[in-house]
Amino acid sequence: MMLYGPLAAWLAVSFFGPYDVTQGIYSKLLYIHVPTVWVAYLGYTLTFIYSVFYFFTKKQKYDSLAVANAKSGVIFTIVTLLAGSFWGKQTWGTWWVWGDARLNLTAILLLVYLGYIASRQFNKDLAKTAKNSSFIGIFGVIQIPILHFSVIWWRSVHQQASILSQETVASGDAPMSVDILTTLLISVLLVTLVHIFLSKRFRISNDILWDNYLNPKSRAKI
Amino acid sequence: MKKNFIIVLLGIGLIIYASTIIASRNTIYYYTTSETENIEITTNERIKLGGFVVEDSVSQEDGFTVFTITDGNKDIEIVFDGFIPELFQENMGVILDGVLDNDIFFADDMLVKHDNEYVSSDGETYDVKSYSK
Numbered sequence: 234m235m236l237y238g239p240l241a242a243w244l245a246v247s248f249f250g251p252y253d254v255t256q257g258i259y260s261k262l263l264y265i266h267v268p269t270v271w272v273a274y275l276g277y278t279l280t281f282i283y284s285v286f287y288f289f290t291k292k293q294k295y296d297s298l299a300v301a302n303a304k305s306g307v308i309f310t311i312v313t314l315l316a317g318s319f320w321g322k323q324t325w326g327t328w329w330v331w332g333d334a335r336l337n338l339t340a341i342l343l344l345v346y347l348g349y350i351a352s353r354q355f356n357k358d359l360a361k362t363a364k365n366s367s368f369i370g371i372f373g374v375i376q377i378p379i380l381h382f383s384v385i386w387w388r389s390v391h392q393q394a395s396i397l398s399q400e401t402v403a404s405g406d407a408p409m410s411v412d413i414l415t416t417l418l419i420s421v422l423l424v425t426l427v428h429i430f431l432s433k434r435f436r437i438s439n440d441i442l443w444d445n446y447l448n449p450k451s452r453a454k455i
Numbered sequence: 456m457k458k459n460f461i462i463v464l465l466g467i468g469l470i471i472y473a474s475t476i477i478a479s480r481n482t483i484y485y486y487t488t489s490e491t492e493n494i495e496i497t498t499n500e501r502i503k504l505g506g507f508v509v510e511d512s513v514s515q516e517d518g519f520t521v522f523t524i525t526d527g528n529k530d531i532e533i534v535f536d537g538f539i540p541e542l543f544q545e546n547m548g549v550i551l552d553g554v555l556d557n558d559i560f561f562a563d564d565m566l567v568k569h570d571n572e573y574v575s576s577d578g579e580t581y582d583v584k585s586y587s588k
Contacts, residue, residue, distance in 0.1 A: 251575035256542065260573060325566045326540025332484045332503075341474045348463050355459040365460045369467065376471075388484050388505075390550060395571040410575040 236434070239426035243268075246423065250416035259323035262316045264417060267396075268424035270313040270339075274377050276306030276428060277346065284370030287363060293443040296363040299370050301435035303349050305428050310343045325390060334387040338380050345373045359446040485550045487526040496555060504531065504560055505550040505568065513545065524549060531555075537563040 246264060253260035283299035286292070317336075318328045330336055349369040356362040384393050394401075396417075401407045407414055485503035486494060496502055506524030513522040520535040533551060543549065548570065553562030 253573040254576050255547075255574070256569060263573065324540070324542050324569045326538065326542070327566060330566065334484075338474055341470050344470055345467055348467055352460065352463050355463070368464070372467070390484065390566055390568055392569055392571040395573065398571075408570075408572040410573065413573045413575050 236427065236430040239423045239430070243420055243423035243427065246416060246420055250420075251410065251412045253413065256324055259320060262320040262323075263413070264420040265316040266313055266320060267417060268421040269309040269316065271421060272424045272428045273306045273309040273313060273342075274381075275425070276302040276309065276432070277342075277374055277377060280306065280346075280349075280370045281374035284367040288367045288371065291360075291364075293363075293440075293447070296367070297436045297439040297443065298432075299367065300350075300353065300439045301432040303346055303370065304435045305432040307343065307346045307350060308431070309424070309428065310339070310346065314339060314343065330390045333390045334383040335380065335389055335391040338376065338383055342373075342376050342380060345369070345376065349373060359442060488524060488529040488531045489526050491531065491555060492529070498556075499554055501552060501554060503550055503552050504555070504562070505548065506531070507548050508543070508545050510545045524551070531558060531560050533560050533562055535562050535565065537565060539565060540567045542567040542569065 243264075247261055250261055250264055252258050253263075279302040280299045283295045283302065287295035287299060317339075321330070322328050349366055352366045352369055353362055356365065381394075381397070383389065384391050395409055396407050396414075409417070485505040488504065488506045491502075491504065494502075504524070506526045509523040509525050509530060513520065515521070518536070520539060521533065522535070523530050523532050525531075535551065535553075543565065548568035550566040550568055551560060551562035552564035553560055555561075
């Protein structure tokens with residue numbers, strides 16, 4: 234229930250929120266596209282941190298936390314790609330631009346973390362699986378800074394960052410109306426909550442796997 | 456089972472390698488109007504050209520949409536025949552795909568490049584009446 238509350242609130246905020254007058258109502262996709270990709274970054278960053286912890290401590294809880302954040306991150310990456318593609322159709326006039334660095338790199342980010350999830354199935358020995366996956370969790374994070382700076386390094390169709398840009402951080406003034414900015418920040422908060430409760434579910438299911446692996450006898454009794 | 460893991464690692468390596476290649480090849484996704492003076496393009500070579508639509512320059516001639524784009528320094532006249540995105544308007548950034556011939560650019564593909572500014576209708580609250588434009 235804790236999951237559906239923020240989820241419903243987020244969708245309501247996105248639906249009833251203000252929009253950019255030039256771009257029309259489809260610019261409300263901002264409240265879907267931007268928070269989901271930020272939270273996906275957050276998820277993958279946490280996957281990185283917990284993968285490092287697992288690699289050095291071999292404590293099962295760190296593995297579960299890493300998996301949970303990666304799974305949630307993958308879901309939000311898919312949402313951000315779908316929302317961004319639809320937004321692109323409405324403003325740029327196309328669903329996808331193959332020459333754009335940021336678009337391609339985001340698709341690759343998704344593939345890498347789908348690979349992370351797939352790697353969970355490759356070994357019946359959970360301890361080995363966790364160790365193998367932690368490599369992907371550690372190295373996969375390199376993509377995030379590249380993605381963030383892609384719109385600055387390469388001339389692209391994708392617009393520049395509005396919030397996480399040098400100008401905005403330096404001046405403290407985002408190129409947005411106050412109501413749009415407020416709605417966006419509320420969306421970010423709500424999506425973060427969705428991520429927390431969603432990843433908790435994934436964590437619990439992975440904890441059960443670890444429990445079965447470490448205590449096979451207790452499972453046999455049930 | 457170790458084999459599978461190596462395959463995945465190789466796959467990821469390949470993906471990262473491919474992405475670097477793709478990204479570096481597209482360092483310049485489009486040229487600005489000023490840059491057309493310095494690049495060497497063969498006749499009929501397709502290039503992408505980006506710029507802002509000049510005010511009061513848009514007109515219809517013989518079924519073509521004719522307008523001028525600029526990057527602030529150099530104007531180029533565009534003869535366009537293709538799908539025009541709804542957002543196309545004066546002062547908007549556009550990226551065109553076509554052929555440059557004697558300072559006239561014949562294009563048949565257009566992308567509208569929106570900037571990172573978001574301005575709401577009244578800067579205050581959501582208005583149900585303005586929902587349908």
